Amino acid sequence: MSSTPSTPTLNLTLRPSQARGGSDHGWLKTFHTFAFADYQEEKFENWGALRVLNEDRVEPLTGFGTHGHREFEIFSYVVNGELEHKDSMGNTEVLKRGDIQMTSAGVGIRHSEKAHVHFLQIWTVPSIGRLPPKYYTRHFSDEEKKDTLLRVVAPIRAAGVSPEREAAGPAPVQSAVTLYASLLSPSVSVNHKFGPPGQGNRRRGYLHVIQTSGYNTGKSTGATVQINGGEVILSEGDGLYIIAAEGDQVDIKNVGDKTAELLLFDLD
Template structure:
């Protein structure tokens, strides 16, 4: 395998601090624009957000995107126009297929603790889908020194993953220092690509023994195909928590 890996440093992402919200943008979003970073295949948004206590995103609309949140720490209250109300905690992944249109709000109702999460948007293959909501929990114990499959295409998902309407897979891992996991590239459509995001919570991550990510860094991986292997190793003094997107 001759995978090409390009690192996106944490400090090179878009950044804004609104007081109640501290946010980093991997791709162009809101007032941040960089023509070189607008999307990666169907992956359109990766925002790493920290929301302060008793604040949050008021009700706002979405349509034609698959939108999901990966909770790193704290608690996030979700409410939407489909009638869903839920308190999300670390390990939860909350998924909304916005389809023809939904409205939702995301609030940190905790009195003292911030909530830290990834907000991710993916473009589905087909427009005008029926809106859908799902939450699944992937506890720390399941991700420790393991690569857990979280999202898979609806055509081949089972009860262990959340279904998405495109050729896209998401995984997550929490690697202790010195531990490794191996990902075998999935998917149907060729060529494949992958994006890895190391959360800004500590730890360093080495990819294929040559490329090292530090807190908040990401990596674009191209020149890969189904069946290739990508090796991840925690090389810092702290646990390395990361998410992996495997897509067409």
């Protein structure tokens, strides 16, 4: 990774798409931003409360068989296709584009995921352990995400967050993470200003450009965005580590000719 200073307090580090882990299993084509399965890199274990960020493509009539989890909060961001979820809490649901499903595994759950789908599998570490398992779903339309940073996941005690299984607003988590989603049109800009730090004296962020143009293991292509006037350029599959002080701002501009689908994590 190469580090690019933006201001005396803002630091940006590019994670190129082709530097991610992952593999083609036939039924599953996957990328791993952080250490996962056979991809084990100590320096990429996590980023704050963010532990897993996998971009998965699952072939029809296949999927992840029944398996167990503890403690992690696991959510799925559906890009295209359908994802069938079943779990030991009795939840059965078919998720489609715009849906976010969040399982707070707590003391333990078992679930399966099957279907033909392109989705992001995200795990975060809760601030409190040994909690009872919980399940939530939320839906956000493309129009809601167009040319803005829409808050789709937030801490359960944050303003505007409902503890109900299905509700308007962001999905609730017990983790110190807020997730924003955007569908950014060509030539349009959005920005995010970081608030006060949590336990440390800095905040972390992570920006991911979803690989919507198709599976590509080489150099990133497709939709392209620039950060803070061109200090860093990202295309599909690329990520950006952010270290910020209170009040630091990240400006994101679509400088390509395709809509860019983005996820921005704001972390303690």
